[in-house]
Amino acid sequence: MKVEYIVNQVFTSRSYILSSDDGKSAWLVDVGDTDRILERLSPETRVAGVLLTHVHYDHIYGLPSLSFRFPDCKVFTNEAGLSCLIDTRLNMSRYHDDPIAYGGDNVVVVKDRDRIRLFDDVFATVYETPGHHPTSLCFRVGDRLFTGDAYIPGVKVVTTLPGGDKILAKESLERIKVLAEGLAVLPGHD
Template sequence: MMKIKALSVGFIGANCYIIDFDDNNIALIDPGDEGERISREFDGKKLKWILLTHGHADHIMAVNMLKEKFNPKIIVSINEKEIIENPELNLSKQFGIPCSVKADLYVQEGIIKLDSHKVRVLETPGHTPGSVIYIIENYMFTGDTLFKDSIGRMDLPGGDKALMKKTLRRLSEIEVDYTVLPGHGPSTSLKREQKNNPYFISFL
């Protein structure tokens, strides 16, 4: 049975999700900082994949350390390649800790497999060009696209209000009530956000 643990990491408090597939393998979503602390949660299991919802510094800063130590496969949207590789675009240079990340697998909309585990990739641009949502079982990992009662900023490099409107329109039409695990803040549900999130109301 899949287990999920959330850690708030780094000085901005980004959510890193540790997914234990109960088959000795671990996946991470957005290890933004504190790689050693994250790795202490593995309980002897193998870190096999790191999935990035987007490329901003507060979501990628532990990637290189974890890659060097555990050699997981790094997965990100093809539309986010330039951002993860460019310290100015991913904002790490502005934070004084320039960071460039290389992915092993660049993905697009569709289904990918982590061994036997299916992951649905939704392209959700707006916060960044290559922002994606990962859906695993009944969980929706939304990165900085969707938060409880809010959405991601659109005034950072690659942000686009028109694309965010399209993304929210698409999310408003999903009928499954996924558990939403965002990049910052508490979890919520998709139905709750469709009904109560002010941006769904004002943008649609």
């Protein structure tokens, strides 16, 4: 598996690209500038799914264009993500003049400790880490931990946006720090 990322134009959020060894299949962790993500992939690569670290505009705004290019692409979020993906206030897209209301059969709801098969023997384990947002999830893939905005080393967790919760964020942060021991932390912003 190859892991790389791009820095998106909106708020320098990151989109990670996880590609299979044979290059035929890829997964994303969050999706911003779809065009630039696709530039990194070969034309025959199929994006199988997106793991959403949380449903904030700067981490999801590429979903419509990605789904247009890959109609079968699955989108993984938690229960709260179902409503946030279609609510332009909770996902904050309305404040960016780019309202996103995303739903449908491709959205897959996951919960704490679920495992998602990415490639043959590569799995992502889900950890629910609310506080920054009710949809905040961390994903462990091998010795990497994708933390979104729930843990950006050296940066205080933002809890002042709609759906933020300071107490939950503190609890989640403690959990993440234990989880992250011995792992490479890959956060949601540059």
